[in-house]
Amino acid sequence: MTHIANWLIKLHEDIKSKSISPWVLTSLESKPDTTRVKEIIDDLSITIENTTHTLNDLENWLEFDGEIRFGKKQNLADQEFTTLQELFNSWKTNADELQEMASYNNLAEVCNEENLTAITTLAESWEHSTDQLVDCFKWNWNQAITIRAFTERPALSNFEVSRHEHVINKFQELDKRMIEINRFKLAEMHWKMLPQHEGGGQLGVLRREFQKKSRHLPIRQLMLRAGNAIQAIKPVFMMGPLSISTYLEPGCLEFDLVIFDEASQVKPVDAFGAIIRAKQAVVVGDSKQMPPTNFFDSITKDEEEDAEHFVSDMESILGLFSGQNAPQRMLKWHYRSRHESLITVSNHEFYEDKLVTFPSPHSNKQATGLKYNYATDTYYDRGRTRTNKEEARKVAEAVMEHARSNPHLTLGVAAFSMAQMQAIVNEVEVLRRSNNALEPFFSAHPHEPFFVKNLENVQGDERDVIFISIGYGKTKEGYLAMDFGALNRTGGERRLNVLITRARLRCEVFTNLKADDIDLNRSNAHGVKALKTFLKYAETDI
Helix, strand or coil, X not given: CHHHHHHHHHHHHHHHCCCCCHHHHHHHHCCCCHXXXXXXXXXXXXXXXXXXXXXXXXXHHHCCCHHHHHCCCCCHHHCCHHHHHHHHHHHHHCHHHHHHHHHHHHHHHHHHHCCCHHXXXXXXXXXXXXXXXXXXXXXXXXXXXXXHHHHHCHHHHCCCHHHHHHHHHHHHHHHHHHHHHHHHHHHHHHHHHCCCCCCCHHHHHHHHHHHCCCCCCCHHHHHHHXXXXXXXXXXXXXXXXXXXXXXXXXXXXXXXEEEECCHHHCCHHHHHHHHCCEEEEEECCCCCCCCCCCCCCCCCCCCCCCHHHHHXXXXXXXXXXXXXXXXXXXXXXXXXXXXXXXXXXXXXHCCCCCCECCCCCCCCCCCCEEEEEECCCCCCCCCCCCCCHHHHHHHHHHHHHHHHHCCCCCEEEEECCHHHHHHHHHHHHHHHHHCHHHHHHHHCCCCCCCEEEEHHHCCCCCEEEEEEECCCCCCCCCCCCCCCHHHHCCCHHHHHHHHCCCEEEEEEEEECCCHHHCCHHHCCCHHHHHHHHHHHHHHHCC
């Protein structure tokens, strides 16, 4: 009786929880054929047994854990065949993903061996693992590294921002004071060396010239008669190479040292006047930047050349000294660019990655770094004006936006051609006339004023922000002529090197070209190749 009572209680519970389907109750009410029911149960038992054997064979063949996949800790009879059918159908449908699954299993095994079981557990159980697990792992990884660094390095754990900044500020203050003190020391030393006696001689010549109201001696004559006195009063002369030959007669003065700056632009013939008047020479320049202009040079050359033409073959005093095996030293510390992207292309293309640069704390290219502005709706008017007028307008609009949002930063604009430069000047003038409120910007930086220049005239300039307008590009029909003006000529790469290294904080490029548009099979100019590299890096950082 107890057994029957328990069975009835279980039956009512199953009916209440709807574990038993309604058709079972209906079948029981109709007094089913127990013999037929027994046959069905026997057939089902055989089917379950065969299915169990088949699943075991499948498990052994695929070499996976059946308890995880099929839940073998429970009776297979408790599972629905429809569930297994759906599983096998999904295997058939997603057979192409087996390779990815095998790869995942290998990675999971590596994680488990490295005591990273939590990663595999999350990957298999967390519903957001697909989108967020990688970020979660990176955060925990970096957090662990940080904790370890602070634990192993007491200097980090004891680091205090305010104290560190105080040390920096104090150093800057003392450094400025030291510079001021050295200025006073130099001034005092120079004052003690000044001629103090009264009388005639060269000092008398100077005093007579001071008293004159007119008819002063020409500078060359004055330097000949009173050069030593002038040099004692002003021991440092800052002059152009040709000015030395013009104003200093040979033999009237001698210098301990002559320094040539931007030596790559000084011709040997122009430098000799300074060299013969000095005991030593220091030549500072960059052979990867622009050479001296040869606009007025003769374009004819003798067919036969001998040793006497060695000097005339040297394009600059820098090349002459290098050709004489003078001691050399490369200045590796790059001070100007405050974001690595501003110098990366030049460092790789021209300086063999030897320049030492400093990592920038700013990752936002809107504020610092190299920015690529792809002007798809512009075209180069190759046949007529040889300008890209719409690109010039975009550059002018960027200039006005800069004047509005960043008036404290100096700005310069450089174009690849004179025609494009003039087009930008015209567009800027139009916008300036229509918005007088921004005029203060254009006179706010007297030492580094706003400029619009072409490729040939920017050497020596630097600004916080530089806009580059390539101008050359696709025509309205989509044709690209592979003509980039000076870049196609010999030494064009040096002009590009000058241009792309003018910015301290940010450089923006405006063009309707992508790097892939430039076909190097149609041009072997080094300047064009460097331009392709520059555009690719500006666009992709690669």
